[in-house]
Structure formats: C-alpha cells, structure tokens
Amino acid sequence: MMSSDKNQSTEVVFIFLRFSDYPELQVPLFLLFLTVYAVAVVGNVGMIVVIKINPKLHTPMYFFLKHLSFVDFCYSSIITPKLLENLLVDDRSVSIKCCIAQFSTGVTCVATEMVMLAVMAYDRFVAICYPLLYTVSMSPTHCALLVTVAYAWGIISSTVLTYALLVLSFCETKIISNFVCEYSVFLSASCSDKHFSEIMLFIFANLSAFCTLIIILTSSLFIFVTILKMHSASGRYKAFSTCASHLTAVTIFYGIILFLYCIPNSKNSWLVVKVGSILYLVVIPMLNPLIYSLRNNDVKETFRKIKDLKTISQ
Template sequence: MHSERNDRTKESSFRLRRVANVGRNQENQSGGVTFVLLGFSEYPELQVPLFLVFLTIYTVTVLGNLGMIMIIKINPKLYPLMYFFLSHLSFVDFCYFTVVTPKLLENLIVEDRTISFTGCIMQFFIACILVVTEAFVLAAMAYDRFVAVCNPLLYTVVMSQKHSSLLVSASYSWGISCSLIYTSFLLTLSFCGNNFINNFGCEHTAIVAASCSDPYINQKIILVSATFNEISSLRIILTSYVFIFITVMKMPSTEGHHKAFSTCASHLTITIFHGSILFLYCVPNSKSSWLMVKEASVFYTVVIPTLNPLIYSLRNKDVKDTVNELINTKLFCDKM
C-alpha cells in the first residue's frame, strides 16, 4: 500500500514536471507570463472518465439553459416577471459554464495545460461578472416571490417591467464593477518562474497563490467584497423567505400551502451556490486543502448551472406544457 502511494506520488510529480517544461517552453516563446492549470492532473487514471462526465454535463447544461431561454421567448403564457428573471438566470449560467468548461475539458485530454496571462485574466474577469450577477439575480427572484405571495394585489405595481429591468440591470452593473476592482488588483501582482494554478480554472485564490508578490491586499479585497456581497444578497433572500413562510402558514387552504411552498422550494439550490462562495471567499483558512477548493469550485461552476434549469423551470407546469406542445408539433410535422 505504501509502495503504491509512493509510485503514485512519483508519477504525479513526473507529470507535473513535464507540464511545467511545456509551460516554460511556451513562456519562452511568447515572452510573457504563462500559467499552468493543474486541474485534476494528480489523478491521471480519472482524466478520461472525468472528461466524459463533464462533457455530458456540459451538453445537458447548454441545452437546458438555451432551451429554457427559447421556451420563455416563444410562449406568451410565460410572460409573468418570474420568467423574466429565470431567462436571465439561464443566460448567466450558460455564459459562465461556457467560459470555464471548454478549457476544463481540453485540459483533461491534452498534455499542454498552459493558458496565457491574458486568457487567464479574461476568464476570471468574465466569470467574476457572472458569479456576482447570479448572486443578485437570485436575490431579485426571492424578492419577486415575496411580493407575489405576501402582496399579490400590489404585484403588478411593485414588480413592474420597468422595476424588474432595473433590478436585473443593477445586478449586471454591480457584477462588472466588482470584477473590474478584483481584476485591477490582480494586475498589480508579479509572477516569476513556473506559475502553477492549482485549479481547473483561473479562480482568484489560485491566481494569487501563484504570484510571488505579497497577497495581503488582494486577499483582503476579495474577503471584504465577497462578504459584503454575500451578506447583502443573503439578507434579501432570507428575509423574503421568512415573510413568505409566515404568510403561507396563515393561509387556511392546504392547497395554497402546497402551491406556495412548491414554488419557493425550487429556489433552495441557492444554498449550494452561496455555501460554495462562502467557503471559498468568506471563511478564513478555508483554503488549507486545495482538493476542497476544487470541490467547492465544481459546485458553483458545474453543479449549479446544471441544476438551475431543471429545478427552477422544467418542473414548472407551464414550461412542461410548452415542451410537450413543441414535441407534439415536431412529431406532427414529421408525420406530414
């Protein structure tokens, strides 16, 4: 057993040195900083199985989120503002998954795991915009459900198309602002030697760890900002659901209880999303194990974009009716 562990360690070290040599050659050719995404290279026997798993998930996620956007656009029954937020959530998930996953899939089947400095920073910049935006779109959705359940007579006034558009626009704007701040501080870092990023994507913690500069300012910036974002969005979400729960419990109808709780229960995937973000950026000393960091990154990078179209939307009766209509129409046209 001990011998097998040593052999595995030696093989992993050899593979990392070989990847490092590839990265060094690439860096010498380009004359710029080059990163090496280690990903799951310490598990060489799992590269092909992981590739097949992530490829399947990627296909399902892309089809699910794009299909959700298309269904909402073509069905006039799905006009309520809840679906307006869902369409933006699907768009954000699709973009985020597309920014991160192709490079992950590539690194699972090729030996050259390098990524240029510009490519890495751009991946982080775009991914950061989308993660922050999703946090506040989820908060807007919770507020939307709060108004719908607790103040149904005022719903069309409070959650007008104009107000909903402002909420979504503010989410995107804040995401861009946060990403610009984080990225500008990352650009002040210096990198020397072989810059290993111990993750499958250009995640903030891994980039800072690869630097030979003092990480203190970057670590504090992300800690303070991420904590503020989490407290702000979670406060809206938790407050909304507390009032929803109180209102629902006052309803005399059992059917009303079931319908309201069914609508809101689907939103509970936020616990996975926010739990991952809290662990990575808001809990001191949570990054003592890079394996745990990768696992947390998988949750909000892969799991959430896959679950959202399934849990938020495809279990909805109006959405399922639309899908059935499209399938029946296609079958009818084929028979003709």
C-alpha cells in the same frame, strides 16, 4: 505593493495540472464533464426559448429566470471548455492575460447571479405577501431596473477584483494545482505582497454574499409567515411550490460560495478548492434549469408541446 510592470516585462504563463492524479481517469472525466456541459447548455438555452415562446410565461418571475439561465449559460461556457481541453491535451499552459480575462468574465457572471437570486426572492415576496400591489411593484420598468442593477453589480465586482489582481507581480512560470483561473490561483502564484488583493476579495465576496443573503432570507421569512396564515391548503401548497425551487437553488449556490470564499480557508486543501469550483462553476449551471423546470407545470407543459411538435413533424 509591487507594481505590475514586472508582469509586462516577463512573459508569465500558468501550467495547470490535470484534475485527476490518475491518467486512466482523464477520458471518463472528460466524458462526464462534457455530458454535464451539454445538459447545462441545452437546459439553459431551452429555458430561455421556452420562456420566450410561451405567452403564459411572460411574467416578472420568468423574466428573471430567463436572465438567470442566460448568466448560467455564459459562465459555464467560459469555464467548462477550457477544463475539457486540459483533460485531453498535453500543453495545459495559459498566459497570465488569458487567465485574468477568464477570471474577470467569470466573476461578472457569479456576482450577477447572486443579485439575480436576491431579485427573484424579492419578486416572490411581493407576489405572495402583497399580491394586490404585484402589478405595480413589478412593472416592466421596475423589472428592467432590477436586472440592470444585477448586471451592473457583476461588472463593478469584476472590475475591482480584476484590478486587485493587476497590481500583483508574477515572476516566473507557475505550475497550478487547479483547472481554472480562480482568485486563489493568482494569489498562490504571485511573488509580491498579496494583502491588498486578499482584502478586496474578502470585502467583495462577503458584501455580495451577505447583502443578497439578507434579502433572500428576509423575503423567505415573510413568505413563510404569510403561507402559514393561509386558510386554503391548496393555496399554501401553490405558494410553497413557487418558492421551493428557488430556495433549493439558493441553498446549493450560497452554500458552496460561502464555504469557498467567505470563510477563511487557508487550511483547505487544493482538492477541496477544485471540487468546490467544479460544483459552482460546472454543476450548478446544469442543476438550475432542472430545479426550476421539474417543479414548474407551465414550463413542463411547454417542453411537452415542443416535443409533440417535433414528433409530428417527423
């Protein structure tokens, strides 16, 4: 394995290609992604504010949802502004240090979100399957501990994968057919042995995805069995509605992650990688607040009250 000293002796930059091969689409794409980013920011910040100001939402489920919204806001803000800049400016170069910094913070958010989704699934499992133990099992101390574990795993994953990139050598300026500092960007641009970095990506991507998926699927299975045993149709509907939003978000998020990183994708084209990256880095942070709010009467009621207060003040 080559040392990273060469990285420090030679100033290496990445030059990203535009997302589209058609110049006439740059402005429409800019407006599209700007709109998506604006919705993501407003939706996630709005979700945090709504949960904070409404005492009815001061429960473990919304405590975790608040942190999920915070993570979504962070990693959309890490990625999307640079994408918007690349669609407009001619100079699309970025230094290797800045690229690694963007990657590191992005991985922290994505890995944290994986664990957060598993924690939210466990929360629903306890609430539906063991309601009498819910207050004890999901005490404020336990909730804080679960959130801490989620953030800690994000930091650990980011540290290990960033180290796996720092041992690579980059010999010259590279033109990258992408818009973001993805792991595949570094591997394709490296002129040193990539085996260690590829192994680290495979281990941590699969470890994060499959361990959290096992928790989510197991919780969902027990929830489904418990719901079927309920005698009240209204009780079944209420229990199902509390889980439907979460399952929708999980399906979208993990479907894309598994496709991009956990299944060997050497045959995937750069177009597939770029579209997949757009979906989970730009679109998902916009979809999550919409998914969780549209099926949640408490959240919708709070949004309506805020809107009414603004109307009255005007």
